[in-house]
Amino acid sequence: MSFTIVETMTSEPPSEHAREHMVAMRDGVELATDVYLPDGATAHSAILVRTCYDKSSRYTALTFEAEYYRSRGFAFVTQDVRGKFRSGGETLPYAHDVADGYDTVEWIIRQPWSNGRVGVTGQSYYGFTTWAAVASGHPAIRAAVPMVTGIDMGAGHVGAQWSQQVPYLAGLNDLLQIWTDHHGYLAEINWGADSVENIVAAARARIGECRAASRMLERSVDQGWYNPYGDRHPYHTTAIPILHWQNWYDPGLAPLGLRDWRHFRSLAGERDLHFLRVGSADHSGYLLEDVGAGDARNPYLSESALAEKIETECGEVADFFDEHLNGVRPSTPRPRARWHVGHVGWQSSPEYPPPSEPLTFHLSAGGTDVHALNRDPDADTTSLTWTHDPDHPVPSSTDIEAIWYLLAAYPDERDLAERPDVLTFRTEPLTEHLDFAGQPVLTGHVSFSAPSTHVFAKLQDVHPDGTTRPISWGRAVLSARAGDALTLALDDNAYRLRRGHRLQLQIQSSDFPHSVVHPGSDANPWLTTQRTPSTHSLGVGGIAGARLVLPTITVTEDPDEEHQ
CATH class of the missing domain: 2.60.120.260 (Galactose-binding domain-like)
Structure with missing residues (x-):
């Protein structure tokens, strides 16, 4: 068979430290939102993450990250995006995230625990939702850390300009498994067994219509540019500090993210709002130095590897938000660009690429x-x-x-x-x-x-x-x-x-x-x-x-x- 379901992923229960809210968007759709508060009764800066991969899952590890951010004094807010897991609305990527990001931040700053300052972050698709929130222009958003993503991720994912860009079949593979309905699916898809249209039809017969996949194939006919930001594209509207976070061994998205970095550094006015951090790691965060170590060093499978990853990476994110949300100056000035040389170590420079x-x-x-x-x-x-x-x-x-x-x-x-x-x-x-x-x-x-x-x-x-x-x-x-x-x-x-x-x-x-x-x-x-x-x-x-x-x-x- 060309499409076989291996596992259906349903929503996992929220953490015992979270309080779940159903937050209404401007059109009345309610999005499931978990709030993790630090100890103490004072108002806090908030870190917002909006994901399509289940805010409560071991896969996203947001329940583990929450404990770290709570310990650093941040309110941590996680949300299932529209149409996924516990949230209502249609299951369709990219289309609603600018407006939903704005409305969620507006809800955050009205809460008694909020001090009115918000940072946004996330990886992969929820790196895109980070950019979407930035694009919304909400004044409470003071800084952002988009991770292993690209501003124009959607243009390649569901836009299909195949006469100009080599099309990723891996993107359609993800659409069918993630964006068919509120659940997620682990499927074996034999892309060599049949035509793309027939495989999409086989998936439809098994789990229902994936509107994102169908629309992508429709868009491939005229190849129009797909822009989910409207007139708010981040290239032209970003005016807050951004830490661009990429990994070299991520051929699916790192090229887009490094293109974003080069664009912002080319600007005369806002270029100094932008910082870069690039590791010798893959999209999932597995490190070059750990090649050969197997599952023991895989943060998705190993509790110790995950704890180490959170301490290191969430620590860097928290430092950035402390600086730009809370006014906590770092003990040493932040380098403009920090990047890892495989088999050597971390380097810093006033620009990336460095002189060569x-x-x-x-x-x-x-x-x-x-x-x-x-x-x-x-x-x-x-x-x-x-x-x-x-x-x-x-x-x-x-x-x-x-x-x-x-x-x-x-x-x-x-x-x-x-x-x-x-x-x-x-x-x-x-x-x-x-x-x-x-x-x-x-x-x-x-x-x-x-x-x-x-x-x-x-x-x-x-x-x-x-x-x-x-x-x-x-x-x-x-x-x-x-x-x-x-x-x-x-x-x-x-x-x-x-x-x-x-x-x-x-x-x-x-x-x-x-x-x-x-x-x-x-x-x-x-x-x-x-x-x-x-x-x-x-x-x-x-x-x-x-x-x-x-x-x-x-x-x-x-x-x-x-x-x-």
Whole structure:
């Protein structure tokens, strides 16, 4: 079967320390809202989190976070968003969160325990609801910490501009499981078994209509830009301190979040309201340093790992809100940007990306399965070819769910080099450590037989024993109308390639089931069932050959983290 329910997730009971309220929105819909108050009778600043994943669940761990924030003197307010778990209203993502965020904050400041100051935070979709509350412009919101999210998350999730952006099948996977009704579902979905429309229909037959999925497929026809903010888009309306919180190993959302950071730092007036914190972790918070430790270091599964995560991460969030809600100055000035270099440690800088020196590697022909990455270009030019077969796409190296906990299931991708539809380029073993921070950039010329195509690029760390780990990703839609020039900025990372390791670059035209397969035509990839193979050619060698540029940096060593 293409769609099989494994588990139905219903609302868990609120914490004994919470008082649940049904808070009426402007249209009369009531949203389930838990309030956790610190000890003592004084008025408090509030931290608001609005989630679609059940405010009381072990998955969100908000009941555990509440105890920490209470101990720091904050009122902690959590809410099931409209249409989810204990809240009323239609189950539809993005559409109501600006207004509902405003109305919830208005309710908070009218409570006797409120001092009239509110901070908003949350991760992933409830990072989006954080931005939605900021966009609402409520004057009581004094600061925000959006985490592992992006302002325009909805545009890719339910907007489907497939001719401009490689569409994530992982997003539709989430819609069916999270946004069908008030419950949540853990489902096994075999995306290779049938067409997308038929799989959505199979889900409809099992659990009911997912309006978000149906609307996404409808939007894919005209590809209109999806903007849930109306005339309140945060790019133009944000005027409060923001701590942008991202993790490098989150290819689903970190690129959007780092784009947001770059936008706000480009502004003349409000740029100094913005701060950055980026860790060597995946979307779920699993750390690079814990790779190989298994479930014992997974905060979703281990009580000790969760306690450590709360103490560290909630501590940073509370510090930010103490500073900007309560006027508590930090003992040392807050760095503008704080970011982690994998296998080295935390760095801080007045700007991110930090100053860097470009290091160029030329893609060179040679070998059978593996070509070379060299410091000098080949004297002769040549073309390397591969065929994209939509019926036999390059498989993603993890299952579709693992894109959100990539390091917990950190794949060894060595076998991909054996595929004829993957071009692989590799350096010789490094004689010295190589540190970079920012976006690696791939340039070159790619010709293809179809009217358009997808190009995926992946930067990898090849260990001395052959273990091959992904460290940066890039994806692009190319159109024959725009020519064959490729300039592809891969995702940000800050990373040390260690002595004796090799840098590897792979180029391909599919990554299934993480992304929708390009059909080999200009047809809508979400809806078409007609697929045609296409051939691709990459020019290497000479002055115009393909090249990869790394932004190399000098780092401050942290000997305690060198072993990672």
